Amino acid sequence: MPGSPSALLYVFLALPILYLIGFVGFPIAYNLMMSVQEVNLGNITEFIRPFVGLDNYRTVLADESFQKVLVNTLLFVGCNVVAQVGIGLGVALFFAQDFPGAGFMRGLLLCSWMLPALVVGALWKWIFATEYGVANYVLSALHLVGSPIHWLSDPTVALTSVTLANIWFGMPFSMILIAAALTAIPKEHYEAASLDGAGSAARFWYITLPALKPALLAVACLVTIYTMRAFDLIFAMTQGGPLDASNVLPLLSYQFSFKQFDFGVGSAMGSFAFLIVFGVALLYVRTLKQETAS
Amino acid sequence: MSVRLRQLGVLPFGGWPATAVAIIGVCIYLFPIYWMLISGLKDSAEIFANPPTFVPRAPSLAAFEYVFVRENVLRYLRNSLTIAIPVTLLTLVLGSMGAYAMSRLRNRLVDVAIVVVLLLQVFPEALLATPMFIIFRSIDLLNTFAAVILATTSKTLAFALVILRPMFRQVPFELEEASFVDGCTRLQTFRLVVLPLMKVPLIVVGTLCFVQAYGQFVYGLTLLSQQELQPATVGIYSFVGAEYADWHRVMAFSSIFVLPILVIFLAMQRRIVSGLTAGALK
Numbered sequence: 001m002p003g004s005p006s007a008l009l010y011v012f013l014a015l016p017i018l019y020l021i022g023f024v025g026f027p028i029a030y031n032l033m034m035s036v037q038e039v040n041l042g043n044i045t046e047f048i049r050p051f052v053g054l055d056n057y058r059t060v061l062a063d064e065s066f067q068k069v070l071v072n073t074l075l076f077v078g079c080n081v082v083a084q085v086g087i088g089l090g091v092a093l094f095f096a097q098d099f100p101g102a103g104f105m106r107g108l109l110l111c112s113w114m115l116p117a118l119v120v121g122a123l124w125k126w127i128f129a130t131e132y133g134v135a136n137y138v139l140s141a142l143h144l145v146g147s148p149i150h151w152l153s154d155p156t157v158a159l160t161s162v163t164l165a166n167i168w169f170g171m172p173f174s175m176i177l178i179a180a181a182l183t184a185i186p187k188e189h190y191e192a193a194s195l196d197g198a199g200s201a202a203r204f205w206y207i208t209l210p211a212l213k214p215a216l217l218a219v220a221c222l223v224t225i226y227t228m229r230a231f232d233l234i235f236a237m238t239q240g241g242p243l244d245a246s247n248v249l250p251l252l253s254y255q256f257s258f259k260q261f262d263f264g265v266g267s268a269m270g271s272f273a274f275l276i277v278f279g280v281a282l283l284y285v286r287t288l289k290q291e292t293a294s
Numbered sequence: 295m296s297v298r299l300r301q302l303g304v305l306p307f308g309g310w311p312a313t314a315v316a317i318i319g320v321c322i323y324l325f326p327i328y329w330m331l332i333s334g335l336k337d338s339a340e341i342f343a344n345p346p347t348f349v350p351r352a353p354s355l356a357a358f359e360y361v362f363v364r365e366n367v368l369r370y371l372r373n374s375l376t377i378a379i380p381v382t383l384l385t386l387v388l389g390s391m392g393a394y395a396m397s398r399l400r401n402r403l404v405d406v407a408i409v410v411v412l413l414l415q416v417f418p419e420a421l422l423a424t425p426m427f428i429i430f431r432s433i434d435l436l437n438t439f440a441a442v443i444l445a446t447t448s449k450t451l452a453f454a455l456v457i458l459r460p461m462f463r464q465v466p467f468e469l470e471e472a473s474f475v476d477g478c479t480r481l482q483t484f485r486l487v488v489l490p491l492m493k494v495p496l497i498v499v500g501t502l503c504f505v506q507a508y509g510q511f512v513y514g515l516t517l518l519s520q521q522e523l524q525p526a527t528v529g530i531y532s533f534v535g536a537e538y539a540d541w542h543r544v545m546a547f548s549s550i551f552v553l554p555i556l557v558i559f560l561a562m563q564r565r566i567v568s569g570l571t572a573g574a575l576k
Contacts, residue, residue: 021410024448034428106567119330123327134329284416
């Protein structure tokens with residue numbers, strides 16, 4: 001072979017990997033370093049800063065808003081995973097039926113996922129406006145609510161509102177992935193089951209669901225990862241308010257850094273979010289490996 | 295085929311009745327997008343009408359005119375494009391190199407590289423924004439497009455590598471071998487044989503990366519404090535920041551901003567859907 005062909009392949013491999021290490025890996029390491037330092041606007045550009053050990057982490061753990069926001073994050077992510085995978089599976093099954101326009105309309109749903117998250121947030125802020133919003137109008141026209149709901153300003157409702165908006169935003173993506181996994185189930189399985197006299201419920205329970213299990217797990221991991229990124233949407237809708245009622249970890253960490261300029265505490269808070277995402281990412285990679293192996 | 299599909303069944307009926315159900319369902323689901331588009335066509339009286347009108351009584355382009363004249367929509371759109379286009383090109387160059395190498399090399403190093411890519415693509419930008427802000431500040435790149443382009447590419451690149459890798463694998467080795475026999479170097483083979491075959495996947499991935507970069511918000515917000523440089527996402531955000539907003543104008547701005555995305559998506563729907571499903575689960 002001319003030259004040394006594989007040397008070039010290693011260069012090709014190295015360039016994007018070094019890029020990612022430089023612009024993602026290094027910032028993560030830098031974040032970890034800041035989390036054990038005192039970082040404020042005065043010393044922000046210096047590399048050597050006062051080392052404070054785990055003080056920032058202690059501050060974070062003792063912080064009331066952190067405890068509240070950690071619970072919010074788990075609720076927000078948990079509800080999104082259950083709803084996006086559950087509804088996504090239902091919708092994917094519906095579209096797996098044989099009817100005219102099924103594929104086209106299934107794809108059309110993805111419109112919501114294609115929109116920038118910030119625009120989705122702005123749009124739902126308008127839909128959820130207390131006085132002139134269309135959500136309250138429709139609910140009261142259907143006599144489902146008596147007085148208007150304060151979707152975004154009532155601390156007991158705000159988290160539900162941003163969760164609903166995020167489910168609307170993300171569900172079609174989960175559904176598309178589940179639909180792809182559905183078509184990969186060998187049809188012989190269904191034929192055999194039909195011969196054995198299995199009804200549609202039995203076929204779903206004993207064939208579809210077990211065959212989909214790895215894909216559903218991978219989708220659940222992806223939804224967790226994407227939901228942990230839901231900064232733009234919440235930032236546009238409520239900024240995490242009122243009183244952190246709809247705040248999540250990445251957003252709170254950002255606010256500590258850029259509103260209170262306490263970069264050390266912000267970084268320590270970020271480390272907790274990194275840990276959650278990293279754990280799920282490991283699970284995701286393992287799931288993919290198993291799927292490729294099988 | 296149709297037998298199998300009905301066997302998955304959740305509904306006792308297929309055919310046109312199911313189509314009707316689907317049309318109604320899709321219309322309800324996408325109603326918010328319709329609401330955005332028509333809100334921009336209302337005037338300041340109709341937008342706050344109670345009950346709200348579901349078809350604009352007197353559609354007007356006044357809100358669009360307002361955001362063009364008073365809110366500098368054109369400048370914001372130009373900034374968004376100035377960021378999104380270089381991000382897309384940089385991602386495609388680095389992404390196709392990496393994905394090609396990953397599909398042709400088979401050793402432990404590649405396995406490690408794939409895991410690195412999968413792991414590095416998951417971190418929320420909001421968390422990376424703080425260290426990025428400090429890093430770009432130290433090298434004096436704050437308030438430059440370069441900072442946002444470099445930061446955004448770190449997200450789109452990982453995404454592109456994940457989707458492109460299985461696609462590059464489909465290029466048959468035999469074609470490359472034939473090209474080596476003809477005396478082409480590896481680089482020539484990549485440029486003249488492999489890349490032309492990958493034209494369609496590269497367009498799909500490029501489109502998806504463009505859409506992501508175009509809608510990127512966090513880095514624009516964090517790394518650009520000069521209003522003249524900020525992308526449209528930041529512009530829309532500062533427009534809705536207030537408790538009370540001129541919603542017809544906000545929605546007009548949003549409509550103008552997302553219209554290109556919706557048009558691109560509708561034109562390439564089928565390819566985008568298959569591109570997305572190819573990468574994420576394999």
